[in-house]
Amino acid sequence: MSKEYCVLNNVNLRLYNTMRLKAFADYLLLPYNDMGVKSIFKDYNDVIVIGNGSNIIFSESEYSSPFLCTKLLDELEFDGNSIIAGSGVRLSDLAWFALEKHISGFEFLEDIPGSVGGALSMNAGTYNDNIQNIVRSVIVYDRDSDSIIELDSSMLLPHWGKRDSYFLHHNCIIISCKFNASLSDDYLSILDKMLEIKKNRYKKQPRDYPSAGSVFKRPYLNGEPFYIWKIIDECGLRGYSIGGAQISTKHPGFIINTGNATGKDVLDLIEYIKSIVLSKYGILLEEEWRIY
Ligand SMILES: Cc1cc2nc3c(=O)[nH]c(=O)nc-3n(C[C@H](O)[C@H](O)[C@H](O)COP(=O)(O)OP(=O)(O)OC[C@H]3O[C@@H](n4cnc5c(N)ncnc54)[C@H](O)[C@@H]3O)c2cc1C
Missing domain, CATH: 3.30.43.10 (Uridine Diphospho-n-acetylenolpyruvylglucosamine Reductase, domain 2)
Structure with missing residues (x-):
């Protein structure tokens, strides 16, 4: 080995x-x-x-x-200027680490159940914050040149988008990231913000069943944004299920696994939602998920 x-x-x-x-x-x-x-x-x-x-x-x-x-790429340290995190570090661990070092700006990541590498690939974020805003540089294995290189935030800047990034369009694997670290005098307000965000998300999201977060990207029609859960609700699909995959009754923007869902159940349900929404609204929904 x-x-x-x-x-x-x-x-x-x-x-x-x-x-x-x-x-x-x-x-x-x-x-x-x-x-x-x-x-x-x-x-x-x-x-x-x-x-x-x-x-x-x-x-x-x-x-x-x-x-x-990337689970074992779990280095996590603060060098006085930046937090350096391996790509396998869980976002919740990163957020708690930042809090313990009195560093603000990481609160929104605590409740997103991804890793640093996945979050950078997907430019993970909430309504107000995206991970792109705190990145200083990223070390990647560049497959084309077969070398380990460091990408500065200015090189990444033109590629950030809604759940989109440089990394989804280049042949590279994220090894670690240096994050900007701004020290805060008010340690407890960082904690309050983190717990408040978590509480609000637990109120809205179906956390009692396995899921992979929001299924679809937020759709736009004639430049107007639509709430996906509203559209799915208006199509009468709340709670609709195929096999073990179900449109959450709590938040119709999520598909949950009620027990024995297969990948096929989930994908069939996605196709069904897309066909109903297309015929009723003329909107072609696009998945946020990566399908393998
Ligand atoms: C309950 C719940 C709530 C969620 N809420 C949010 C939210 O509020 N905001 C949000 O943005 N997302 C949310 N998500 C989705 C998900 O947590 C994020 O997209 C997360 O950042 C994905 O990270 P991951 O490590 O799980 O990536 P994976 O699912 O493992 O992978 C996602 C993509 O990233 C690529 N990737 C992963 N690691 C690397 C690497 N080291 N180098 C190159 N490519 C890599 C994979 O190949 C894949 O294409 C939620 C999910 C759940 C289950």
């Missing part, structure tokens, strides 16, 4: 996706460091990269393509 990464065989990916879909992978590869990431791409083809699996859907029940999971 390589010293730079760990290999697991015949792995049930159920615990590697927040929708808790069952899917078997012949190989799950866990790099210990940047060299591990590089070696994996030398040793394997068709590698699928995942972080915490909170924005992905497995469409298959078995995969021969290897999965690279």
